[in-house]
Amino acid sequence: MPKSLLITNIKILTGIDETGRRKVSGAEMKILQSIENAFLHIHEGKIFSYGKMEECPSLECDTYDASGRFVMPCWVDSHTHLVYAESREKEFVDRINGLSYVQIAERGGGILNSAKRLQQTSEDELFQTALIRLKEIVAGGTGDLEIKSGYGLTVNDELKMLRVIKRLQDENIIPIKSTFLGAHAIPKEYSDRKKYVDLLIYEMLPKIAEEKLAVFIDVFCDKGFFTVEETERILMAGKEYGLIPKIHANELDFSGGIQVGIKCNALSVDHLEFTGEEEINLLKNSETMPTLLPSTAFFLGLKYPPARKMIDAGLPVALASDYNPGSSPSGNMCLVLSLACIKMKMLPEEAINAATLNGAYALGMEKTHGSISKGKMGSVIITKKIPSLAFLPYSFGNSLVEEVIVEGGKMRNRKDT
Ligand code: NIG
Numbered sequence: 006m007p008k009s010l011l012i013t014n015i016k017i018l019t020g021i022d023e024t025g026r027r028k029v030s031g032a033e034m035k036i037l038q039s040i041e042n043a044f045l046h047i048h049e050g051k052i053f054s055y056g057k058m059e060e061c062p063s064l065e066c067d068t069y070d071a072s073g074r075f076v077m078p079c080w081v082d083s084h085t086h087l088v089y090a091e092s093r094e095k096e097f098v099d100r101i102n103g104l105s106y107v108q109i110a111e112r113g114g115g116i117l118n119s120a121k122r123l124q125q126t127s128e129d130e131l132f133q134t135a136l137i138r139l140k141e142i143v144a145g146g147t148g149d150l151e152i153k154s155g156y157g158l159t160v161n162d163e164l165k166m167l168r169v170i171k172r173l174q175d176e177n178i179i180p181i182k183s184t185f186l187g188a189h190a191i192p193k194e195y196s197d198r199k200k201y202v203d204l205l206i207y208e209m210l211p212k213i214a215e216e217k218l219a220v221f222i223d224v225f226c227d228k229g230f231f232t233v234e235e236t237e238r239i240l241m242a243g244k245e246y247g248l249i250p251k252i253h254a255n256e257l258d259f260s261g262g263i264q265v266g267i268k269c270n271a272l273s274v275d276h277l278e279f280t281g282e283e284e285i286n287l288l289k290n291s292e293t294m295p296t297l298l299p300s301t302a303f304f305l306g307l308k309y310p311p312a313r314k315m316i317d318a319g320l321p322v323a324l325a326s327d328y329n330p331g332s333s334p335s336g337n338m339c340l341v342l343s344l345a346c347i348k349m350k351m352l353p354e355e356a357i358n359a360a361t362l363n364g365a366y367a368l369g370m371e372k373t374h375g376s377i378s379k380g381k382m383g384s385v386i387i388t389k390k391i392p393s394l395a396f397l398p399y400s401f402g403n404s405l406v407e408e409v410i411v412e413g414g415k416m417r418n419r420k421d422t
């Protein structure tokens with residue numbers, strides 16, 4: 006890591022925050038503190054100082070001239086299933102031909118299909134393919150990441166997935182947090198669902214805790230998957246082992262997932278396509294981050310979560326990619342921001358707050374990541390030359406990230422333009 010990096014002539018440095026707040030909620034979400042014609046000095050991986058170019062120190066160190074470019078915190082993608090064995094474009098075509106996501110799952114496709122493939126794939130192969138995906142999303146601006154298990158669904162295969170995540174963490178490309186999602190689907194061979202939940206609680210959890218393979222525990226609490234009662238039992242068991250709940254809720258129905266997530270003090274409840282007044286009011290009285298995954302709603306043709314209502318009610322929201330082979334085969338956070346603006350009527354500033362500080366909160370990383378703050382890690386995106394901040398989500402599908410700096414080093418995508 007270079008000792009110091011000085012980014013100069015920044016058209017606009019944005020996402021600044023010195024209040025120490027842990028998340029951004031409601032009306033504040035549309036405010037992004039910015040400095041025009043700025044510098045940013047990162048020292049030993051951390052943000053040391055920033056300000057107007059007139060105050061820029063003269064330093065003997067690596068410099069980067071960011072004329073015409075915006076600089077902002079890296080995306081914090083707080084919900085992914087990045088480790089998987091195979092893509093599922095056959096199901097994509099089946100859906101074009103009229104089958105629904107649930108119908109495909111009932112015919113042995115979906116999560117169980119991914120589990121079958123993963124069980125047949127070696128740890129090494131899983132690692133190599135996930136590493137390629139990881140490098141791609143980092144080049145797109147993601148500087149912090151969460152990855153879930155959940156395509157193993159046997160003791161050995163869940164452990165295999167979590168060990169792959171551990172190896173990705175050990176590559177030290179970006180910080181990665183690991184989530185145990187053994188409760189992703191009930192394998193076909195369990196006619197007695199309780200037996201699978203018992204396996205998860207009594208056999209998987211102790212081993213995961215012993216090897217310290219996860220910090221979060223997740224359950225797919227939805228129609229056709231895990232019930233509210235099963236979810237509570239699993240989350241409580243996970244908590245006994247020190248795992249923090251963070252769940253899939255209300256993607257397919259008003260599942261009670263938001264309620265049980267809040268009851269179990271989940272750090273986040275994710276998806277939320279089915280969210281009404283009752284859920285919004287409960288979220289308002291909680292510390293749980295509502296996390297929205299618009300690329301999943303886009304890809305599956307679902308209705309979108311009511312982001313506007315949530316923010317107008319004073320809630321924070323986070324945005325994440327849900328990168329997985331079945332419902333969101335993309336970890337492109339710039340596209341997630343575009344969809345948030347186009348389909349959920351979030352303002353560009355709201356989308357950026359949601360994908361940075363609020364994403365960091367959803368990973369328990371808000372003290373060190375998610376904003377331009379002195380002492381936080383120096384993980385930033387340098388855009389290409391763009392006319393305004395709104396241009397970023399407006400210019401959907403185009404790659405406008407020129408450079409990604411992770412903790413002061415590891416420059417990526419460098420092109421001389
Ligand atoms: O977050 N909703 C549950 N799990 C994933 C989809 C998994 C799959 O289809 O493989 C999701 O959308």
Ligand code: FE
Nearest residue numbers: 084086253327
């Ligand atoms: Fe997911």
